[in-house]
Amino acid sequence: MSGAASSGIGRPSWANLLFVLPYMLVLAVLLIAPVGLGMWLSFQDYDMLGGWAGGVGFENFTNLLNDRIFLGTVRNTVIFVVLTTPAFIVIGLFLALSLNDRTRRSSALRSIFFGASVLSVTIVTLVWRLVYLPDRGLLADTLAIVGLHGLDPVVSETYALPAIAVVTVWWIIGLPMTLFLAALQQIPAEIYEAAALDRTSRWRTLLFITLPSIRRTVVMVAVLEIILQFQLFGQALLITGGGPNNRSRPMVQFIYEAGFRDLQLGFAAAASQILFALMLLAALAQMWLGRRQDGAS
Amino acid sequence: MSGLSLKNVSKHFGMLEVIHDLSLDIADGEFAVFLGPSGCGKSTLLRMVAGLEPLSGGEIHIGGKRIDALAPGDRGVAMVFQHYALYPHMTVRQNVAFGLRNIGTKSDEIARKIAAAAGTLEIAHLLDRKPAQLSGGQRQRVAIARAIVKQPDIFLFDEPLSNLDAALRSRTRIELARLHHRLRATMVFVTHDQVEAMTMATRIVVMNQGRIEQVGAPMEIYLQPATRFVASFIGSPAMNFLAATPTGDANGRIMVRLADGTTVATAIPAAALPASGPFTLGVRAEHVLPGAGSPARVDVVERLGERTLVHALANDGSTIVYDEPGDVAPAIGDHIQLTIDPAHVHLFDAAGRAYHADRIA
Known part of the structure; x- marks a missing residue:
């Protein structure tokens, strides 16, 4: 039976490499090389005007850790992720559960909720600027009806970041909703019928049937949103500009300003590495939690 | 007693009438088999008894009590599904216990009932496994165990053998007949397989296009088919x-x-x-x-x-x-x-x- 043994199935063949080569080339040029370059830059004194002034070891990092504005942006970004990620999961799941049927009403609402996601950040922030406009905005007018005056989130140190979080959730709630809807539709109807025959209350059905069935999607949405929301930039820049008093300035805005306004590339690259490390840690922690529950249940 | 009585039951999906004014009495302790080709309405009828499909007309009584307006869990029925419908993230033990926990059964009583059912169905060694770790036949036993522990008035089986291979199917047939004999419970079994109907039923209900063609003991239906449809459907080779x-x-x-x-x-x-x-x-x-x-x-x-x-x-x-x-x-x-x-x-x-x-x- 030499024919079967020499058929080549399961043996590596260099010809196969040709198929992945185009992708690998693009990946190498556009991702791996820039990441490597960024890491190298973070250990250099590199000024766009002054040029390269040699390696500085960890100086960029120690400078960053002593920079109160940078530490403030780390705090802001982490708070923003903590505010938005659970909201994406809870509201996204709630919408998916409410709209998981074949009625025309649900289908229209699904389109509407997803619709906002296709808008660009400039349009979204423009719309919300009108809502948040001090004294004359929709929010101010509405609050005035119940007698609340002077609560202008975009100029408030306390409410600026939550206000941006609200805009972000409103803007892209469509994606988690759609992912949850897809997961819910994978659950066989027979399981719900068995649960109905088992006299399962609606609450216990959600807790013991639905949620365990879509646990992987919940973890995926969490990881996805952590990675996305750590990169907060456009909304903050356009709504508050990072203010007031840096209280809504996110890390990406700091990196942008250090690199492209102040032209300190090495310093900006070091800040990018810290952002990258934070995102990686948060995503790994989330995945580890998800896997631990997988094993436990 | 827990007989099943269908009175002028009908069902339509939009304009399409799938059950036509159907009446039937199944006595306590009977093993009734709804037999018919695909699309004859037998599964719909079973699901109507279970409460998974609303009635368009008529009444359903179990043990003399009208149940067609009750929720599925309140009807005193337990169902074994074609695809088993086990909860995939729960162990066998949790699957079997779930319905009992929902009605607040005490833990020691749940343990006792699970032990008894596991003994009957020989699944004691599988109790800590998840459904994905079981074979088709084992899943089938778990699904039956989940039904047994509820001590229902009526067991409903929706083509439960159709996913098993031929050898396992004939073995499970015998076990189900044995189980019926031991529990003396009322069982309603849906199938399109005349061999299953002939071997297990105390009474066969032959259905065609939403109507009952004939109700009778297996040999009565074999020897004296009421219609040409029954004569052609029962017996291999066909008449x-x-x-x-x-x-x-x-x-x-x-x-x-x-x-x-x-x-x-x-x-x-x-x-x-x-x-x-x-x-x-x-x-x-x-x-x-x-x-x-x-x-x-x-x-x-x-x-x-x-x-x-x-x-x-x-x-x-x-x-x-x-x-x-x-x-x-x-x-x-x-x-x-x-x-x-x-x-x-x-x-x-x-x-x-x-x-x-x-x-x-």
């Missing part, structure tokens, strides 16, 4: 059907002539038959006897081991199937002669209604 023209009667028994010119003196009382109209003669393979009689030519030979089915072409081109014991069959192309046992023929009128000889003891 032979031949066009027949009445030619008169002898001693009050109708005589018919077949298309090939053969005359059959049946045992069917002539008085029972309508005056005219086309008739079809039905005869099962075991009642077609080779030897002397009308000429025919062997067309196909099917060897099943313990018997052999011979498909023969009569002079007029119609096919007649008969069986031979063992492997003593003629070869394809052989010319043979066949006789129809007149005591065991049935006649069907144009509407499909059946006429039989008086029951032979």
Whole structure:
């Protein structure tokens, strides 16, 4: 039976490499090389005007850790992720559960909720600027009806970041909703019928049937949103500009300003590495939690 | 007592009527099988009993109590689904316990019930596994265990054997029959497989296009099918059907002539038959006897081991199937002669209604 043994199935063949080569080339040029370059830059004194002034070891990092504005942006970004990620999961799941049927009403609402996601950040922030406009905005007018005056989130140190979080959730709630809807539709109807025959209350059905069935999607949405929301930039820049008093300035805005306004590339690259490390840690922690529950249940 | 009673039950999906004004009584302790081809409404009917499908009309009573407005969990029924419907993220033990926990059963009683059911179904060693780690047959047992612990008034089975392989299917059939005997519970079983119906049922309900064709004990349905549909659906191979023209009667028994010119003196009382109209003669393979009689030519030979089915072409081109014991069959192309046992023929009128000889003891 030499024919079967020499058929080549399961043996590596260099010809196969040709198929992945185009992708690998693009990946190498556009991702791996820039990441490597960024890491190298973070250990250099590199000024766009002054040029390269040699390696500085960890100086960029120690400078960053002593920079109160940078530490403030780390705090802001982490708070923003903590505010938005659970909201994406809870509201996204709630919408998916409410709209998981074949009625025309649900289908229209699904389109509407997803619709906002296709808008660009400039349009979204423009719309919300009108809502948040001090004294004359929709929010101010509405609050005035119940007698609340002077609560202008975009100029408030306390409410600026939550206000941006609200805009972000409103803007892209469509994606988690759609992912949850897809997961819910994978659950066989027979399981719900068995649960109905088992006299399962609606609450216990959600807790013991639905949620365990879509646990992987919940973890995926969490990881996805952590990675996305750590990169907060456009909304903050356009709504508050990072203010007031840096209280809504996110890390990406700091990196942008250090690199492209102040032209300190090495310093900006070091800040990018810290952002990258934070995102990686948060995503790994989330995945580890998800896997631990997988094993436990 | 926990008999099941359906009164003028109907069901339509939009304009499409799938159950037509159906009434049926199933006594306490019966093993009733709803049998029929795909789309005949048998599963819909079962789901209506379970509460998974609302009624369009009529009433359902269990143990004398009307239940068609109650939620599925309040009807006193337990169901075994075609695809088992086990909760995939729960262990076998949790699957079986879930329904009991929902109604606040105490932990020690749950443990006792699970132990008893696990013993009955021989799944004690599987209790800590998840459904994905079980074979099809094991999942089936877990699904049955989940039904048993609830001690329902009625067990409902929705084609539960159709996903098992042939050997396991016949073994599970025997086990279900044994389980029914032991629990003496009312069971309603849906299938399109006449062998399952014949082997397990105390009573078979043959359904076709949303209507009941016949209700009766397995042998009663086999020997005296009420309609041509029942006659063709029950029995393997299917009954032979031949066009027949009445030619008169002898001693009050109708005589018919077949298309090939053969005359059959049946045992069917002539008085029972309508005056005219086309008739079809039905005869099962075991009642077609080779030897002397009308000429025919062997067309196909099917060897099943313990018997052999011979498909023969009569002079007029119609096919007649008969069986031979063992492997003593003629070869394809052989010319043979066949006789129809007149005591065991049935006649069907144009509407499909059946006429039989008086029951032979």
